[in-house]
Amino acid sequence: MLDLVGVTLIGLVGALSLATVQGQQPPKTIATLVSAVGLGNLSDVTLLEVIAGAAAVLLLAKTIISPLLMVKVFRFLARRQAIVSARLAKALLSCPLTFVQRRSSQETSAALVQGVSAATVAxxxxTVVAVSEIALLTVLAVGLLFVDPAxxxxxxxFFAIFAMGLQKILGHRISRVGTQALTADIASLSAVQEALGAYREITVxxxxxxxxxxxxxxxxxxxRASAGLQVLNLLPKYASEGALVLGGFxxxxxxxxxRPVPLAAGTFALFLATATRIMPSLLRLQSAALSIRSSTGPATLTYALSADLGHPLDTPQEGRDVRESVRRILASGHRDFAPRIELRDIAFSYPGGRGTALQGINMLVAEGQSVAIVGRSGAGKSTLADIILGVLQPDSGELAVGGLNPTDAVRRWPGGIAYVPQDVMLSNDSLRANVALGLPRDDVDDDLVWDALRRARLDEYVxxxxxxxxxxxxxxxxxLSGGQRQRLGIARALFTRPRLLVLDEATSALDVETESGITDMLEELEEDVTxxxxxxxxxxxxxxxxxxxxxxxKExxxxSFDEVCERVPALRRQATLMGLRPA
Incomplete structure (x- = not known):
């Protein structure tokens, strides 16, 4: 509305100025309007100054108010972006491992970061910008219809044909180029990570x-895709300048x-004044439309992930609540957690896999006992460990850890179950941060860190x-060396003083002496830790x-070790070769 009144006043200034210069009376419509607002008694110069000043104030006010409103809108959307990312991350990290592994890490990262940003802020x-610009253009059009319908x-x-033609020409292209840019970025990141991760292999x-x-x-x-996006985003500006010149002439x-010269001049001045508001508005509208198109590629990843997750709406738990829970557990231990493991007729198949990965598994492990899962590669050992940890859900059978489903046990006793993988994931951070794994620095008890390092035989190095x-x-x-990384992973697991400890080839990278020390440490834990x-x-x-x-x-x-060796010839031969049984 401020734009409409402002440009109308500029049109009045043009018509009145020309009439004054030529010594003529202003058009009757304008004179009636001036009198209606109580300015008929002013001199021509004073009237022009008043109208021009009012136009300047109105247009300046609109120029100030619009960006302030947009700042509020985009700040709101930025907050929503963080919430949406957190909701998706929470839902994703609550899914079984098989679901998490459906997408590459690069694709998942793009969906949680760039995709959410594209779907919200972009x-x-x-869309908010486009709606506001459409509203402005509508108001200006309605106002002009009253002033001069023709x-x-x-x-x-003219402007409708221009805008629709430009959108038709650029819209599909910018959407395609945006998708190409995202695909190339994901592939580039994957290639760089692959090269750095396999540096020794590709070197030799x-x-x-x-x-x-x-x-x-x-x-x-x-x-090329990025350059194409830049060019496509610039084209509307130059096309608009050309359209304005063509339309004006x-x-x-x-x-x-x-028409008579004064009336023609006033109408033309009104057109120019209106064009100074319409063309920037059209540019913003066109830019918004192109931005929406270019953002559809990244946003599609987020939409697909959200759909697979069932469009999660629950609000993530506050970080301070999680921190408080962890601090409480670290301070008091897991006194009411009796880590008894019960598996009855467990079966599991990987989605899309051939056959069953596990079938008819039965196992009972009492509190404080130690159990070893052995077998050839591909026998299902790590799959069984993942089921005990709760990161995989069995297709059938009954499973309990401490009398609860593993997922419920983790929620009730955070840190009570710990896991050491064969390939420990370490972050580019300090030793303390890697042992504490996600805990803020202020919540980390260094005494517990040193105790975990000591039991992992890493404290002397540190x-x-x-x-x-x-x-x-x-x-x-x-x-760090391979053995030091492995011991750091063990220290991380011991940091929370767990009652159930799962180790998947956790000593494979250790020398014999260190492995013996870790084995002794595990035996020391047996009274309290399963x-x-x-x-x-x-x-x-x-x-x-x-x-x-x-x-x-299959089981x-x-x-006992000797009993299983007697029943399984392959294990007996391996134990004999290692000198663990007499020949």
Whole structure:
């Protein structure tokens, strides 16, 4: 509305100025309007100053108010973006491992970060911009219809054809180029991560230049798409300038050939004043439409993830609540957690896999006992461990840890169950942060960190470092040896003083002396901690309470180490070769 009144006043200024210069009376419509608002007694110059001043104030007010409103809108959407990302992340991290692994880590990251930003700030934000600009254009069009219907209709048709034509030409192209840019960015990130992760392998195989060429090709593709987006976003500006010049000359030719000069000049001034508001508005509208189109690619990833997750709406738990729960558990321990493991007729199949990964698994592990799950590669050992941890849900059978479903047990006793993988994921942070895994610095008890490092046989190394617990270990722990990374993973698991400890080939990267020390440590824990060990090196599991031997997802034998060796010839031969049984 401010724009409409402002440009109308500018049109009045043009008509009155020309009439004053030529010594003529202003058009009757304008004179009636001036008198109606009580300005008929003012001199011509004073009247022009008043009207021009009012127009300037109104247009300036609109210029100030509009961005302030947009700031509020985009700040609101930015907050919603964070909430949506958190909701999706919470829902995703609550899903079974098989669901999480459906997408690559790069695709999932893009869906949670760039995609959410595109769906909220980009698409919704630009939709708000588009709606406000459409409302402005509608108000201006209606106002012009009252002032001069013929010119208004001509302007509406002209600008409508211009906007729709531009959208038709650029819309599909910018959507396609945006998708190409996102795809190239994801592929580039994957290639860089692959090259860095396999640095030793590609070096000794002399394939570094192959990766350089691959990365160069992907970045060239991304650069072309990015350049295309920039060009497509600039085209509306230059097209609008040309349309304004063409429309202005055409209107001037028609007006001055069909109307009296003062009236034609006033109408033309009104057109120019209106055009100064319409063209920027059209540019913003066009830019919003193109931005929406270019954001559909990233947003589609988020929409697909949200649909697969069932469009989660619950609000994530406050971080301070989680921190308080962890602090309380660390302070008091897990006194009421009796980590008894019960499995009855467990079966599991991977989605899309052939056959069953586990079938008819039965196991009972008492509190404080140690159990080893052994077998050939692919026998289902890690799958069984994932089911005990609750990251996989069995297709059938009954499972309880501490009398609860593993997922419920984790919620009730956070940190009461701990896991050490064969390949420990370490962050580019300090030793302290990697042991505490996600806890803010203020919530970390250094005494507990040192105790965990001591039991993992890593404390002496840390004490020798100038920065102690603040020592930075590099991305994925590249400044540590393989054995040190493994021990750091064990220390992380022991930090929360768990009652159930699951180790999946956790000592595979350790030397014999360190492995022996870790084995002794595990035996010391047995009175208070239930341990589940997956290992190929039988020396690690020689003294456990229970050995379960798996073959092709089925339980072949269960009992003490010697009992299982007697029942399973393959295990007996392996134990004999390692000197664990007499020949």
């Amino acid at each position: 698409i919704l934000g630009q 010119v208004a209709l001509g302007a509406i048709v 195989a002399d394939r570094r230049l192959l990766y350089v060429g691959r990365i160069q090709g992907l970045r060239a593709e991304a650069a 055409s209107l001037a030719a028609v007006l001055f050939s069909t 004490r020798r470092q100038p920065d102690g617990l603040d020592t930075q270990i590099g991305e994925r722990g590249l400044r 341990t589940v060990i997956i290992a190929h090196r039988l020396s690690t599991v020689r003294n456990v309470d229970l050995v379960v031997y798996l073959e092709e997802g 072949q034998a269960q009992g």
